[in-house]
Amino acid sequence: MLSNTIKNELKRIFGDGNVSFAKEELLCYAYDATNTPHLPDAVVFPSGPDEIALILKMANSEGFPVIPRGAGTGFSGGSIPVKGGVVLSFERMKRILEIDTDNLVAVVEPGVVTWDLQQAVEKSGLFYPPDPSSLKMSTIGGNIAECAGGPRAIKYGVTRDYVLGLEVVLPTGEIINTGVRTAKGVVGYDLTRLMVGSEGTLGVITKATLRLLPLPEETVTMLALFNDLKDAAKATAAIIRAKVVPSTLEIVDSVSMKCVEEYANVGLPKAGALLLIEVDGNSEAVRKEAEAVAGVCLDNGAIDFRTARDKNEVKDLWKARRAISASLFRAKPNKINEDIVVPRSRIPDLVEGIKDISEKYSVLIASFGHAGDGNIHVNVMYDKKDAAEAKGANDAVVEIFKLTLALGGTISGEHGVGTAKMKYLEMELGQQAIEGMKKIKAALDPKGILNPGKIFPEASKDTAPSGAFAN
Amino acid sequence: MLSNTIKNELKRIFGDGNVSFAKEELLCYAYDATNTPHLPDAVVFPSGPDEIALILKMANSEGFPVIPRGAGTGFSGGSIPVKGGVVLSFERMKRILEIDTDNLVAVVEPGVVTWDLQQAVEKSGLFYPPDPSSLKMSTIGGNIAECAGGPRAIKYGVTRDYVLGLEVVLPTGEIINTGVRTAKGVVGYDLTRLMVGSEGTLGVITKATLRLLPLPEETVTMLALFNDLKDAAKATAAIIRAKVVPSTLEIVDSVSMKCVEEYANVGLPKAGALLLIEVDGNSEAVRKEAEAVAGVCLDNGAIDFRTARDKNEVKDLWKARRAISASLFRAKPNKINEDIVVPRSRIPDLVEGIKDISEKYSVLIASFGHAGDGNIHVNVMYDKKDAAEAKGANDAVVEIFKLTLALGGTISGEHGVGTAKMKYLEMELGQQAIEGMKKIKAALDPKGILNPGKIFPEASKDTAPSGAFAN
Numbered sequence: 013m014l015s016n017t018i019k020n021e022l023k024r025i026f027g028d029g030n031v032s033f034a035k036e037e038l039l040c041y042a043y044d045a046t047n048t049p050h051l052p053d054a055v056v057f058p059s060g061p062d063e064i065a066l067i068l069k070m071a072n073s074e075g076f077p078v079i080p081r082g083a084g085t086g087f088s089g090g091s092i093p094v095k096g097g098v099v100l101s102f103e104r105m106k107r108i109l110e111i112d113t114d115n116l117v118a119v120v121e122p123g124v125v126t127w128d129l130q131q132a133v134e135k136s137g138l139f140y141p142p143d144p145s146s147l148k149m150s151t152i153g154g155n156i157a158e159c160a161g162g163p164r165a166i167k168y169g170v171t172r173d174y175v176l177g178l179e180v181v182l183p184t185g186e187i188i189n190t191g192v193r194t195a196k197g198v199v200g201y202d203l204t205r206l207m208v209g210s211e212g213t214l215g216v217i218t219k220a221t222l223r224l225l226p227l228p229e230e231t232v233t234m235l236a237l238f239n240d241l242k243d244a245a246k247a248t249a250a251i252i253r254a255k256v257v258p259s260t261l262e263i264v265d266s267v268s269m270k271c272v273e274e275y276a277n278v279g280l281p282k283a284g285a286l287l288l289i290e291v292d293g294n295s296e297a298v299r300k301e302a303e304a305v306a307g308v309c310l311d312n313g314a315i316d317f318r319t320a321r322d323k324n325e326v327k328d329l330w331k332a333r334r335a336i337s338a339s340l341f342r343a344k345p346n347k348i349n350e351d352i353v354v355p356r357s358r359i360p361d362l363v364e365g366i367k368d369i370s371e372k373y374s375v376l377i378a379s380f381g382h383a384g385d386g387n388i389h390v391n392v393m394y395d396k397k398d399a400a401e402a403k404g405a406n407d408a409v410v411e412i413f414k415l416t417l418a419l420g421g422t423i424s425g426e427h428g429v430g431t432a433k434m435k436y437l438e439m440e441l442g443q444q445a446i447e448g449m450k451k452i453k454a455a456l457d458p459k460g461i462l463n464p465g466k467i468f469p470e471a472s473k474d475t476a477p478s479g480a481f482a483n
Numbered sequence: 484m485l486s487n488t489i490k491n492e493l494k495r496i497f498g499d500g501n502v503s504f505a506k507e508e509l510l511c512y513a514y515d516a517t518n519t520p521h522l523p524d525a526v527v528f529p530s531g532p533d534e535i536a537l538i539l540k541m542a543n544s545e546g547f548p549v550i551p552r553g554a555g556t557g558f559s560g561g562s563i564p565v566k567g568g569v570v571l572s573f574e575r576m577k578r579i580l581e582i583d584t585d586n587l588v589a590v591v592e593p594g595v596v597t598w599d600l601q602q603a604v605e606k607s608g609l610f611y612p613p614d615p616s617s618l619k620m621s622t623i624g625g626n627i628a629e630c631a632g633g634p635r636a637i638k639y640g641v642t643r644d645y646v647l648g649l650e651v652v653l654p655t656g657e658i659i660n661t662g663v664r665t666a667k668g669v670v671g672y673d674l675t676r677l678m679v680g681s682e683g684t685l686g687v688i689t690k691a692t693l694r695l696l697p698l699p700e701e702t703v704t705m706l707a708l709f710n711d712l713k714d715a716a717k718a719t720a721a722i723i724r725a726k727v728v729p730s731t732l733e734i735v736d737s738v739s740m741k742c743v744e745e746y747a748n749v750g751l752p753k754a755g756a757l758l759l760i761e762v763d764g765n766s767e768a769v770r771k772e773a774e775a776v777a778g779v780c781l782d783n784g785a786i787d788f789r790t791a792r793d794k795n796e797v798k799d800l801w802k803a804r805r806a807i808s809a810s811l812f813r814a815k816p817n818k819i820n821e822d823i824v825v826p827r828s829r830i831p832d833l834v835e836g837i838k839d840i841s842e843k844y845s846v847l848i849a850s851f852g853h854a855g856d857g858n859i860h861v862n863v864m865y866d867k868k869d870a871a872e873a874k875g876a877n878d879a880v881v882e883i884f885k886l887t888l889a890l891g892g893t894i895s896g897e898h899g900v901g902t903a904k905m906k907y908l909e910m911e912l913g914q915q916a917i918e919g920m921k922k923i924k925a926a927l928d929p930k931g932i933l934n935p936g937k938i939f940p941e942a943s944k945d946t947a948p949s950g951a952f953a954n
Contacts, residue, residue, distance in 0.1 A: 032730035114724060115857075137726065159669045170667055172676075173644070188916040195856045196641055196896030198630045198680045199904070199911050200938060201920045204644075205676035209669045227724040253585060255608065255697040290506040297765040305764050353665040357585035385666045386586075425667035433670070445659040448927065449672045455926035456919065467671060 014098070015054045018074055022056055022098065022240070025066045030057040030104070041099045041347040044086045046432055052079065054094040057104045061179060061187045064100060069185035071098070079463050080212040082154020083121070084144035087349055088430030090158055090211040094465040100216060102153055108132055109219070116224040117176065117193055122153025122217050126160075129222075139227040140166035144426065145334050153217050159209030161426030162258040163333075166384030167292075168225075170426065172208045179219035180207055183457035193221055206452075211428050212463040214456050228292035231259065232302045233320040233329060236309040237283035241265045241367075241379065243313035244285035245360040248383040250312045251289070252356050256301050260290035261384025263359075267343060268336045268380040268391075275339035278328040283315065287383070288333055336380050337389070343376060344393035346402075348409050353387045354421035365415045366390060372411075373404035387425035411441060429467045437469060444445040485524045485569070489545055493527055493569065496537045500678040501528040501575070512570045516556045517903055523550065523564040528575045532650060532658045532689040539687070540656040542569070542932040550934050551683040553593070555623020556617035558596060558820055559901030561629055561682040565936040571687060573624055579603055580690070587695040588647065588664055593624025593688050597631075600693075610698040612639035615897065616805050624688050630680030632897030634804075637855030639696075639765075641897065643679045650690035651678055654928035664692055677923075682899050683934040685927050699763035702730065703773045704791040704800060707780040708754035711737045712838075712850065714784035715756035716831040717931065719854040721783045722760070723827050727775050731761035732855025734830075738814060739807045739851040739862075746810035749799040758854070760803055791923050807851050808860070814847060815864035817873075823860045825892035836886045837861060843882075844875035858896035884910060900938045908940060 014022075014033075022031045032038065032055050042049040053076070071078045077097025084091055091206055093099055102123030110119040113136045118155075118352050120129060126147040130140050143162035144150055150160065156178070161170040177191030180203070191197060191204035207215050238244040244263050251261060264272075264286050273280045280286075289310065291301040302319065309317050320326045340347055354362050363379070370377040381389040390412055392403035413423050413436055423440050424433055435445060485493075485504075493502045503509065503526050513520040524547070529535050542549045548568025555562055562897050564570055573594030580775045581590040584607045591600060597618040601611050614633035615621055623632065632641040648662025651674070662668060662675035678686050709715040715734050722732060735743075751757075758780065762772040768890075773790065780788050791797045811818055825833045834850070841848040852860040857939070860884055865876035884894050884907055892909050895904055908917060921939055 112826070112828075114720065116723075117826070129712075135829050159673075161667050165666055172673070177721075182915075182919055186915040186919065188913065188919060190916065192824065192893045193826050193891050194858070194893060194896070195636055195860050196632050196853075197893040198897060198899045199893055200900065200908065200916065200922060201685070202643070202676050202680055203713070203916065203919065205673050206923075209673050214672070226728065249585065252587075257697065275555050286792040293855070294765065294768040296767040296773065297773075300765065353667050353799060355583070355586040355588070355664050357583075382667075387665070387667050420664050422663045422665060422668040422670055424670050426669060428669045429671065437671065442659065444653075444657040445661065445674065446671065448653055448657065448659060448674065451926040452677075452923055481818040 024436035044084045052099040055099040064181045065185040082151035085150040088432040138224040142171045158428040167259045177221040180215035183462040209276040231292040232325045234289045236287040236314040237316040238285045239278040240284040245363045247312035262288040263383035264380040267378040271339040276335040348392040352416040353425035354419040356386045358419040373408040494753035515555045523570040526570040535652045536656040553622035556621045558898040559903040609695040613642045627812040629899040638730045648692040651686035654933040672737045702763040704797045705760045707758040707785040708787040709756045718783040730763040733759040734854035735851040738849040742810040747806040819863040823887040824896035825890040827857045829890040844879040
């Protein structure tokens with residue numbers, strides 16, 4: 013709870029209309045996609061770094077949490093105010109400040125929606141590749157905080173690879189500029205990349221300088237159908253071995269195909285699994301690559317192979333792909349959505365292992381995702397009213413994580429740890445690496461006021477609930 | 484000075500043959516390319532992380548510096564033992580542990596020479612792009628510690644972009660693994676990129692997992708000649724604006740051309756400036772891009788344009804390019820070698836500004852470097868026996884840094900801060916960002932035993948000499 017003194021000070025800093033304590037409004041800032049709501053005590057709408065510096069200084073002296081928040085589309089609880097406090101919401105900081113077509117750089121405020129930036133730079137023949145499935149809602153600030161990925165990561169990398177520099181307010185209220193506007197720059201420690209993916213726990217991003225690319229001349233979208241998921245997984249590995257680097261290489265299993273077709277109704281053919289593949293670049297290179305992809309798929313068990321004929325077909329395919337996550341609730345009312353990654357050549361082993369785990373625990377598992385970079389969204393479906401099934405789902409996830417790590421992978425490719433994966437952190441990192449990270453957190457945020465209760469499990473019993481088992 | 488107890492303990496940890504206290508051997512570990520030698524008290528040759536953990540724990544309890552060192556080719560003093568102590572030299576840790584052709588990943592020890600790795604992966608049709616000019620001598624460990632760049636950075640990025648994960652011994656002796664083997668991974672803070680470019684002050688790298696690419700099908704090497712440097716700079720900006728991304732776009736001024744031709748004798752034509760341009764990739768795309776580059780150069784003042792006919796011509800051009808730095812001593816016995824970066828479109832302004840600075844301080848300035856990514860090596864030439872000229876050179880450098888920052892650039896693109904640029908750090912970063920970085924250093928290395936006297940200027944008068952004015 014905030015004292016009246018603090019409430020009045022918030023009004024003074026942000027202006028009456030830019031602070032709210034009303035429960036009906038606070039509810040909007042209590043959620044993300046994990047469906048593990050926690051009410052904040054206030055939400056404020058900053059207009060720039062100076063106001064944020066003031067609130068952080070006050071938070072340090074008065075001891076209340078401050079939680080930066082993008083659009084709340086995250087899958088790991090990163091923006092949930094698990095200990096209450098004041099949410100910083102960036103609705104008023106959504107300007108594209110600059111698109112520098114000579115140097116292929118954009119400068120934006122954190123509240124810009126990723127899709128809006130992409131549309132704006134495309135008008136100048138430029139390209140901002142990171143494309144999380146939430147891109148029409150999620151913001152650049154949130155994308156940076158969670159190091160968002162997406163289908164194009166196989167060729168173009170993740171958000172981290174496009175962040176050149178940041179304006180950041182440190183937890184103790186200092187406003188700093190990190191990084192450069194140029195591809196190269198090695199002056200001091202790389203605070204830019206330390207902030208990327210730190211889930212709003214090390215600083216508040218108030219401006220970002222982003223790298224752009226020339227827009228690819230042409231993109232070809234292809235669909236390959238297989239009898240089962242293992243064949244599709246093998247074809248994925250074969251495409252990579254053929255040294256083609258598609259801009260997208262998505263895999264979808266039959267459970268996901270069925271759910272999404274019922275939901276989105278785009279006329280997806282029936283099959284045991286599909287690959288959605290795109291190649292982009294120079295027109296001639298693209299034609300050659302598309303031919304190579306077709307050859308590899310047909311040589312590796314594809315039962316059908318199609319190239320999208322026009323923009324509408326491409327749009328339908330992507331509409332279906334992006335709707336999978338939401339459509340899965342048709343199968344079961346609850347799901348545990350994990351975003352594991354394994355080295356690409358191990359995807360067939362992963363697929364086999366998940367099939368065994370699904371049978372062992374008698375739970376339905378829907379798998380889809382970015383096969384090209386080894387990042388698979390594994391959705392363990394259950395009904396929380398069925399206690400045995402819920403336990404089976406829980407146990408299956410732990411086993412999937414163990415398998416993932418044994419295959420040389422990671423338990424989160426693009427969603428982050430937040431509250432959802434806190435309890436699995438040590439499985440991947442080991443205690444000594446966690447201690448090193450906690451030292452950095454303590455050095456920059458000695459009072460622990462910035463987005464507390466995230467990433468690192470707390471020693472006491474009073475931990476925030478895991479979001480992983482939420483929806 | 485190390486006590487006999489410490490010396491005996493070093494022998495016990497590393498084995499008699501892997502420790503030296505002999506002055507003639509220590510001298511070999513006193514230098515880097517800044518020519519500002521400081522003798523260490525000992526050099527040890529570790530065989531793995533466990534030995535390094537032991538020496539770091541002892542360094543913390545006994546209070547002596549430990550300095551990790553690659554091949555000593557750095558331009559900023561990063562590996563110089565300015566406060567004495569024990570040098571860790573990686574001659575015995577130079578194995579390529581794995582080249583994973585399915586997942587395009589290599590795992591190496593830090594002592595592997597960059598060129599050796601490149602040759603090894605090329606045998607499998609793969610490509611490790613980072614190519615600092617020192618690549619035939621410098622090591623992966625040193626490249627990572629300094630975040631080495633090189634000509635190919637314009638298209639392929641710098642060392643940072645190829646480091647997926649590290650095995651690191653923290654300054655307090657804990658052995659941790661950072662990062663992943665996969666393109667995606669967001670579990671905890673990005674310690675991998677925090678280590679990259681931290682100049683051996685935050686941890687000792689004992690193993691690196693590196694990202695590889697498929698080897699480009701074809702490379703075309705071109706040479707464009709201009710009447711003066713400004714024309715070449717304008718053509719550079721025009722190539723970028725034409726949305727061609729060359730794999731290399733190097734600029735060389737007439738002073739550098741003259742010195743290197745006298746030195747390397749490869750038959751470089753006489754001109755006011757040259758661009759050395761490469762495009763690589765799919766054969767057809769490369770042909771189109773090469774044509775576009777030729778057109779842009781000829782439209783933008785090129786007086787001659789040539790395409791290398793065979794491998795020998797390519798080899799000669801690169802031999803010349805890589806010999807420039809050393810050849811400049813033909814002009815003057817001493818030089819201050821800076822590696823500033825400006826946004827690419829500002830290179831013509833930079834070139835004009837440097838010309839004015841050269842005239843104002845009556846010093847010869849030779850400029851060459853990676854114009855494509857805005858990274859220019861500015862060499863202020865002088866004779867240290869001429870006090871007035873030495874002062875002019877010093878003043879000219881400060882003014883070049885001010886100009887660089889005013890143009891939106893950075894004072895070091897690929898060499899790092901080390902001791903050479905310590906005193907200019909605040910010009911670029913500001914005091915608050917520096918304080919943030921020092922908090923991280925203090926959190927991970929509370930006793931300050933790992934590579935002390937680097938990056939951050941010390942408050943006392945007893946600072947290490949700046950290496951910038953050394954050779």
